[in-house]
Amino acid sequence: MDISLNVNGSDRQFSAEPGELLVERLRDGLGLTGTKVGCDTGQCGTCVVRLDGRSVKSCLVLTASAAGSEVTTVEGLTPPGGELTGLQEALRQEHGTQCGFCTPGMVMALGELVDKAAQEGTAPTEPEIREWLTGNLCRCTGYHSVVRGVQRACAASAAGRQDG
Amino acid sequence: MILTELDYVRPAGLDEALALLAGTRGARVLAGGQSLLPDLRSGADTARLLIDVRRLAELRGITRTGTGELRIGAATPLADLAADPEVLARAPELAAAARANGDPQVRNLGTAGGNLLAAGRPTDLPVAAIAAGARVELAGPGGRRTATAEELAAAGAPPGSILTALLVPATGPAAAFEKTADRATRYPVCAAAVRITADGVRVAVTGATARALRLRDVERRLAAGGDHSTEAVLAAFRAEPRSLFVPGPGTSAEYLGHLAGVLTARALARAAASA
Ligand SMILES: Cc1cc2nc3c(=O)[nH]c(=O)nc-3n(C[C@H](O)[C@H](O)[C@H](O)COP(=O)(O)OP(=O)(O)OC[C@H]3O[C@@H](n4cnc5c(N)ncnc54)[C@H](O)[C@@H]3O)c2cc1C
Ligand code: FES
Ligand code: FES
Numbered sequence: 001m002d003i004s005l006n007v008n009g010s011d012r013q014f015s016a017e018p019g020e021l022l023v024e025r026l027r028d029g030l031g032l033t034g035t036k037v038g039c040d041t042g043q044c045g046t047c048v049v050r051l052d053g054r055s056v057k058s059c060l061v062l063t064a065s066a067a068g069s070e071v072t073t074v075e076g077l078t079p080p081g082g083e084l085t086g087l088q089e090a091l092r093q094e095h096g097t098q099c100g101f102c103t104p105g106m107v108m109a110l111g112e113l114v115d116k117a118a119q120e121g122t123a124p125t126e127p128e129i130r131e132w133l134t135g136n137l138c139r140c141t142g143y144h145s146v147v148r149g150v151q152r153a154c155a156a157s158a159a160g161r162q163d164g
Numbered sequence: 165m166i167l168t169e170l171d172y173v174r175p176a177g178l179d180e181a182l183a184l185l186a187g188t189r190g191a192r193v194l195a196g197g198q199s200l201l202p203d204l205r206s207g208a209d210t211a212r213l214l215i216d217v218r219r220l221a222e223l224r225g226i227t228r229t230g231t232g233e234l235r236i237g238a239a240t241p242l243a244d245l246a247a248d249p250e251v252l253a254r255a256p257e258l259a260a261a262a263r264a265n266g267d268p269q270v271r272n273l274g275t276a277g278g279n280l281l282a283a284g285r286p287t288d289l290p291v292a293a294i295a296a297g298a299r300v301e302l303a304g305p306g307g308r309r310t311a312t313a314e315e316l317a318a319a320g321a322p323p324g325s326i327l328t329a330l331l332v333p334a335t336g337p338a339a340a341f342e343k344t345a346d347r348a349t350r351y352p353v354c355a356a357a358v359r360i361t362a363d364g365v366r367v368a369v370t371g372a373t374a375r376a377l378r379l380r381d382v383e384r385r386l387a388a389g390g391d392h393s394t395e396a397v398l399a400a401f402r403a404e405p406r407s408l409f410v411p412g413p414g415t416s417a418e419y420l421g422h423l424a425g426v427l428t429a430r431a432l433a434r435a436a437a438s439a
Binding site: 001017018019020021024040041042043045048051054055056057060061062064065067109112113132134135136 | 165166167168170171172174197198201202204205214216243266267268269270272273348349350
């Protein structure tokens with residue numbers, strides 16, 4: 001099938017099998033290997049990307065059904081060598097990443113929560129952050145440092161809003 | 165990659181989707197794909213043609229009908245259902261059931277219709293829809309018709325039909341949903357939903373039972389006793405035949421019957437408190 005898809009701000013045209021999964025297109029077709037495959041069955045969250053703004057598991061999306069949409073992967077957050085996003089920087093400072101395998105998925109999933117909070121001018125509570133993490137498995141951090149990272153990112157973004 | 169022979173179409177409207185569904189062997193409706201794609205990969209489903217209805221405008225959105233019902237388009241994402249102010253205020257058991265689903269990413273793609281129809285495992289929305297006294301709107305080769313959520317849970321959607329909407333009586337806040345999730349999969353070990361109406365309480369249970377069921381005998385015992393205390397609810401569940409509760413991995417019928425009673429008692433207490 002002929003497919004067109006906007007990935008990280010650029011329009012991409014290609015041909016794909018109807019049974020192809022979005023994560024396969026991103027990694028194998030487009031070389032965007034920041035998105036990981038941990039389980040392949042929707043359980044682990046390492047493959048999370050944003051699809052028209054919403055976080056989704058790219059191992060549970062057909063490339064064909066994403067056609068016409070905007071996809072953002074971890075590579076699209078900041079240009080190569082550019083500054084980290086507020087969330088990435090906060091996770092770094094709180095040691096919210098260790099081996100790093102889960103991190104791109106965490107960043108893409110939690111990014112939606114942080115963006116929502118910024119739009120609404122609120123900050124998520126700790127239980128809300130933990131609930132939001134239900135779909136992301138991490139073998140290293142024990143999650144506490146990830147939760148602190150989100151809190152730090154939301155606090156920094158709220159302070160930025162007040163200054164601005 | 166899904167390795168079986170497969171085709172994909174995105175119809176422009178409901179009529180085209182129905183024609184494709186009627187005219188193609190092995191055709192299946194694809195909504196969010198959060199059940200269907202794993203099933204296709206594991207071989208549990210062998211569809212040959214996927215008809216993608218996720219973006220059909222006719223199937224999306226939440227509106228209030230003239231008769232005071234909430235009309236929830238079948239392709240409305242569970243995340244939208246969980247956060248909608250009207251649903252939260254007038255059908256809170258439904259919002260809570262949508263919210264209890266898996267994780268935020270599954271809720272972003274998974275749809276109301278898909279959750280009502282997903283095969284193989286008990287899902288969260290059917291019990292809430294049954295307790296709410298909801299109906300579903302079905303479009304098929306023979307035209308449009310409605311069925312109760314209870315009928316849908318018993319018989320599924322007729323072959324060749326597309327679920328277009330869920331119609332929920334918007335009676336108010338006296339309703340609640342409670343769930344004990346499997347730690348690994350997040351699917352319900354047991355979930356219960358209740359709604360308190362002028363005619364009494366409606367109680368529905370899933371996970372513990374073979375499918376999502378309204379428990380009329382439990383409702384009758386509760387009405388007769390006029391008592392919704394935890395002890396009274398547990399007694400009403402103990403009076404059910406043991407065979408109603410179907411043991412699963414690591415659970416016995418006795419445990420599931422007790423759990424269903426505990427969750428129902430909690431839901432009743434919360435529904436009464438918010439009435
Ligand atoms: C990690 C994970 C965790 C999950 N946890 C839970 C959980 O805790 N609780 C729970 O209830 N579910 C859970 N699910 C399942 C998920 O919520 C459902 O798969 C989802 O709601 C189904 O909706 P869908 O739009 O993705 O349906 P699809 O997967 O697209 O379709 C499911 C079935 O319904 C049919 N169908 C869909 N829409 C229509 C329609 N409009 N008309 C006719 N037929 C239709 C399809 O043909 C298919 O047979 C989980 C899934 C995953 C991957
Ligand atoms: S690879 Fe997609 S959720 Fe694990
Ligand atoms: S940092 Fe290693 S899996 Fe999360």
